[in-house]
Amino acid sequence: SEDVVASLARWGKQSIYGKALFAQVAEWKALDKYTVEMKLKEKSAIVLISLAVPNNFGAIYPKEVAEKFAPEVKATEYIGTGPFKLAEWKPDQYIRMVRFDEYKSRNEAPNGYGGGKTAYLDEVRFQPVPEVATRVAQVETGELDFADDLNLDAYDRLKKSSNLRPIVSKPYYWLVAVLNKKEGLMTNQKLRQAWQAAIDIEPIMKNVAGGRAEFYRMDASLAMAEIVSWHTKLSGLPWNEHNKAKVQKLLQEAGYKKEPIRFMTTQEYKWMYDFALLTKQQLEDLGFNIDLQVVDWATLVKRRNNPKEYDAFTTGIGAFYDPTHAVFLTATWPGWTTDEDIQKLQGELARETDPKKRMALWEQQTKQFYEKVPVIRYGDLFGLRAIRNTTKGFNEKTERIRFYNVWVEK
Known part of the structure; x- marks a missing residue:
């Protein structure tokens, strides 16, 4: 219990989801060796879902590790509670995970990210392969058992292979231009509304998806x-x-x-660059002046935290499992949505426990989103993965890749 208390206390100061939850927590303590108690200041709808989210989640570290690293400092000692443990990390070469024999799985059947987790594999090796064409070739030859984030134009080629199958990954991302509402031109709501009114989304999505209808959705x-x-x-x-x-x-x-609007993107994710380029063309046809700044992804991530560096940037919004987990509606995520009306509804959604009333509030917030325009919502893009036929048990329905319950037939 002391590990759980220390780990989640740190998470509550670090994660967007943790901060939202712990804002409602009055007291958080261990009662005995295997029991913890969370007392809330008020009714809450978000306790279980916040603890269950699959990314930015409340991982449990040993107490001494959780307390060694301040919330704003990245932990560099990787001791967790999962079915695999870190064996070796060679930057830019691979991360090697091995089965953790002392892991005790839950007894239920696997269910999404939950339920039973069996480590059939002796080892999982994550290999960064920067060139997409190389990733495709390596999964074709069997050098890789699984490949992710492949260019969509490889789909037909992969479908013809007798040794593997392509996976259309849904949900993946909806494309988004995140607008800087803390400083600069995009603090002007009318200008944000003009961007939203200008774009013709279907040709953008069709282009990004390589002309294939199975890889995008208008929604x-x-x-x-x-x-x-x-x-x-x-x-x-x-x-x-x-x-x-x-x-x-x-x-x-x-x-x-016609002041230049600084729009950051990257070519490291082809879909980001493609939709940014088409957006620039469409907006400039209607009187905008777009300064498209193409940088590497690490630079974009660094610069998006500085409100003096940009007016908009490209990224994707993945699946979120509760309305209070929509990062683009928070004041702490880059772009900084501090609008009082938006925050008021977010607070009401966190406190309301009746599902029908919550849905009514979420529909109200959706209408509010399109009026306030904190970000520009494009269409849904689906991803392309490939897996060898000898790799069994992989759950194709989760956005986040997991290799427990997976085995390889030789």
């Missing part, structure tokens, strides 16, 4: 269709309007005088 819901509990079907939203007259009116009301 205005903030939660993807696969997240059934929170997927909305509201009509009349100002999404995908490409309305020239509305854009001109909003640009005039914004007082925009």
